[in-house]
Amino acid sequence: MATTTTIQSAFAQDVRKGFTAKNKHLSSKYFYDDAGSRIFMEIMKMPEYYPTACEFEIMLQQSAQILKQLQFTGQFNIVEFGSGDGAKTKHLLNAFTKAGAQFTYIPIDISQEAIDALQDNITAFVPGVDMQPRTGDYFDVLEELSGSAIPNLFLFMGGNIGNYSHDDAMALLLKFNAGMKPGDKLLMGIDLQKNPRIVQLAYDDPHGITKAFNMNLLQRINNELEADISLDQFDFYSNYNPKNGEVNSFLVSLKKQHFHSTVLNETFFFEKDELVWTELSKKYSFTGIESLAKEAGFKVNHNFMDCKHYFTDSLWEKM
Structure with a gap:
């Protein structure tokens, strides 16, 4: 760390x-220092900032389908990179718990304040969840998990991959791939190309x-x-x-x-x-998503989308 x-x-x-x-x-x-994390939580509440609402919808309505698509049997880990306050992920965890899935949730964030908020959110919503939060670097945790036989679902939510240039995105995804075992899955939030006015307002808000x-x-x-x-x-x-x-x-x-x-x-x-x-x-097209996954050594299993098709949580597995 x-x-x-x-x-x-x-x-x-x-x-x-x-x-x-x-x-x-x-x-x-x-x-994303503590002050920045607090401001970003305000951004996520804005009506113009559609990615949060879209991914929230996917987690709320399609988590059971995501679990089925994983095809995991027995114990597994859910490892979330840049977990924030867990407002969306808690619905995934709740659906998995109701379906009888046996998992350990390992959220990772650079902000201790965000981790503290997440612990309160998750434990209040999913009592008894097995949670092992970490504050610090993604790849320290990846290295720790690399020797375990337990399968992993890695979460990279919120459209964060869009913050990387192609070369940097590829470097990150190749690191993810290198830290994954055959059978591990990556569920990644990806913002989709759409009406430019909708996108512009989300990133230059009137507030x-x-x-x-x-x-x-x-x-x-x-x-x-x-x-x-x-x-x-x-x-x-x-x-x-x-x-x-x-x-x-x-x-x-x-x-x-x-x-x-x-x-x-x-x-x-x-x-x-x-x-x-x-x-x-x-913002990505579906062709762009397929190309990105293939170049990084993954294949796309399924794209889970909101009702407006503004956003996808794309489930990948290591090739």
């Missing part, structure tokens, strides 16, 4: 690298919550790297390209400015209207 010092050191290095690059950028993996989520990156730099960024001198912009299915989000410098980080002992300079890229959120 990574220590706090290690995480902050990586954060510091990535901020320096991102703010000194020709095209400035910050990694979206740093959105300003997504803007606050992005601005929290700057606040985190102030807090953890002892910087003096004036948050009111930055704005937020997001754009969806329906031709390639990509949403790209940016922070925008409103004037020529600079700030200093005591921890990094460095001053960073910004031009007026200069962009800082913060996030990719890719």
Whole structure:
């Protein structure tokens, strides 16, 4: 498990690298400190942010079918990468429990606050569930499980795969594949291509919550790297390209400015209207899903979809 010092050191290095690059950028993996996780929970409650409601519907209505499709017999593990507060997963666990499935739930999240909220949510909804939560890195847990004969269902929910470029998505999926045994399954939330207006509103909402989520990156730099960024001198912009299915989000410098980080002992300079890229959120076609799975050494067993066909939880198995 990574220590706090290690995480902050990586954060510091990535901020320096991102703010000194020709095209400035910050990694979206740093959105999810405790404050960022709280803001994201607000995003998931927005009516415009359809992925949560769509995946919630799938978990609520199709979990029994998912269990049947697994074809597991006896004890198995459910290992969730980036589990958050468990609001959707609890319905999967509840359906599995009612069907008599014997499993251990192993949620993993970088945020201890999210894990604490998850434990409260899950135990209240599914009393007696066998749960072994972990705070830290996905691959530490994958390594621990690699020597066990117990089959695993890995969950990567919420459309998180869309936050990765093709190369990074492939690197992640190949790591997942390498840590899986024959017979293990991966259930992955994937946002589907659809009406561009629906997508745009989900990522540039009228309430300003997504803007606050992005601005929290700057606040985190102030807090953890002892910087003096004036948050009111930055704005937020997001754009969806329906031709390639990509949403790209940016922070925008409103004037020529600079700030200093005591921890990094460095001053960073910004031009007026200069962009800082913060996030990719890719939407997939079914052809794209098949291609992604095959390239990473998986085959698609089934795509479970919401009634609007906005979103899928795609069940893959190792080839």
